[in-house]
Amino acid sequence: MKETTDTVDTGKIRTTLNKNKAQISLSLKLCVHCTLCAESCFLYMHREKDPVYMPSHKFINSLGRLYKKKGNIDRKGLEEIREVVWDRCVLCTRCYCPMGIDIPGMIALTRGICRDQGVLPQFDEE
Amino acid sequence: MISLDLFHDFVRGPLALSAFLIFFTGTAYQVLRFFYLSQKIKKTTHNPFRLSPTTAVCAPPVKSTARRISFFKGTIAGVHPVMTVITSLFHTCLIAAPLFLLGHNNLIDESWGISFFSLPEGITDIMTVMVIGCSLFFLFRRIFSPRVRSITTLSDYLILLLTAMPFITGFLAFHQTTAYKPMIILHMLSGEIMLILLPFTKLVHMLFFFINRFLIPHENSFGRGTRTWYFGGPKFSFKRWYFGKKKFDIDNW
Ligand code: SF4
Ligand code: SF4
Numbered sequence: 432m433k434e435t436t437d438t439v440d441t442g443k444i445r446t447t448l449n450k451n452k453a454q455i456s457l458s459l460k461l462c463v464h465c466t467l468c469a470e471s472c473f474l475y476m477h478r479e480k481d482p483v484y485m486p487s488h489k490f491i492n493s494l495g496r497l498y499k500k501k502g503n504i505d506r507k508g509l510e511e512i513r514e515v516v517w518d519r520c521v522l523c524t525r526c527y528c529p530m531g532i533d534i535p536g537m538i539a540l541t542r543g544i545c546r547d548q549g550v551l552p553q554f555d556e557e
Numbered sequence: 558m559i560s561l562d563l564f565h566d567f568v569r570g571p572l573a574l575s576a577f578l579i580f581f582t583g584t585a586y587q588v589l590r591f592f593y594l595s596q597k598i599k600k601t602t603h604n605p606f607r608l609s610p611t612t613a614v615c616a617p618p619v620k621s622t623a624r625r626i627s628f629f630k631g632t633i634a635g636v637h638p639v640m641t642v643i644t645s646l647f648h649t650c651l652i653a654a655p656l657f658l659l660g661h662n663n664l665i666d667e668s669w670g671i672s673f674f675s676l677p678e679g680i681t682d683i684m685t686v687m688v689i690g691c692s693l694f695f696l697f698r699r700i701f702s703p704r705v706r707s708i709t710t711l712s713d714y715l716i717l718l719l720t721a722m723p724f725i726t727g728f729l730a731f732h733q734t735t736a737y738k739p740m741i742i743l744h745m746l747s748g749e750i751m752l753i754l755l756p757f758t759k760l761v762h763m764l765f766f767f768i769n770r771f772l773i774p775h776e777n778s779f780g781r782g783t784r785t786w787y788f789g790g791p792k793f794s795f796k797r798w799y800f801g802k803k804k805f806d807i808d809n810w
Contacts, residue, residue, distance in 0.1 A: 453590070453594050453786075454594075454786050457765065460758070460759055460761060461759070461761070461762050461765050461769070462759075463713075463759055463762055464705065464708045464709055464710070464713050465640075465644075465705075466702075466704050466705050466708065467633055467636075467637055467640065469704060470636045470637075471636075480704070482703060482704040482707035482708075483707070485704060485707070485708070487708055488707060488708050491708055527633065529633055529766070530762055530765065530766055530769060531765075531766070531769030531770045531773060531775060531778065532769070533775065
């Protein structure tokens with residue numbers, strides 16, 4: 432397995448967030464927390480309708496969390512986010528939102544941020 | 558201590574004017590910012606989700622009744638019929654009731670000598686009650702539905718209150734159940750606060766619902782989208798827009 436350091440380069444996260452700031456802040460603002468997107472995600476439907484599988488729940492708790500903290504996150508936080516963006520979403524891009532928010536785009540961006548920090552899905556665990 | 562009359566005049570005069578000004582400038586700013594941060598799609602851009610260039614992106618490929626029904630079942634209206642009806646009612650009444658209210662139109666007539674078409678008072682009254690009723694539905698949904706609760710924040714309640722306040726106070730003032738003067742001041746004040754905050758809070762979905770669904774192509778767009786976000790593009794600054802050469806780059810707009 433690839434060696435990972437225990438530090439997080441928050442500056443780099445902040446750069447990525449700033450680059451996409453307009454879209455991220457607008458998406459977070461546009462999400463009116465209506466949960467109409469829930470049924471469009473097959474993972475939500477097949478995991479006993481657990482709210483943590485709702486598309487909005489996923490992007491609010493991954494990219495939304497990074498954005499609100501302005502990138503200041505520790506490794507443990509990033510590992511929680513890794514679980515959200517890899518284990519709870521497969522990026523099938525089938526989710527719909529009445530506001531037209533690009534949820535898979537947001538999750539893909541978060542995956543990129545995690546990869547930058549060497550936080551990757553771990554297939555040898557579980 | 559300022560008198561109620563003086564405060565009434567302030568809320569009705571300068572504050573109302575500034576609220577409308579802030580609302581229109583804020584809206585214009587948001588639209589401008591969107592056009593700056595997005596660009597026209599080049600004709601050659603491949604969009605894997607667009608099945609046919611002439612139909613909406615996700616239209617049923619073969620036109621038969623069975624297909625149409627199964628297509629409808631997959632849409633938001635098919636999955637959430639109750640919510641769709643309630644939210645459509647809510648938003649229609651929310652915009653139509655204040656716009657076509659006789660009292661509002663009389664005020665406009667008094668001030669500027671023009672007047673819109675007004676609906677009978679009985680109808681706008683029912684619409685107001687409907688807005689309040691739908692707000693209550695949204696409130697109970699937020700409180701009692703676990704999935705909605707899981708992503709609800711305090712701001713959601715505040716926004717809901719902000720939206721319902723002008724209708725509740727307007728209803729009470731119209732029926733004169735309580736003291737008229739304080740109620741009408743509250744009514745104007747809450748309406749003005751709503752207008753001022755509209756372009757800058759979650760309420761901006763009034764604008765971006767249409768922008769996102771009509772101008773940006775994706776699976777759920779209603780029309781043929783023609784623009785896309787500049788991912789990682791420049792930050793918006795009014796100065797740069799006004800003095801930069803991009804303003805004159807008509808092709809990009
Ligand atoms: S449907 Fe859209 S606006 Fe509603 S909760 Fe999901 S992401 Fe947010
Ligand atoms: S992209 Fe992710 S959130 Fe959207 S439907 Fe697929 S698994 Fe669910």
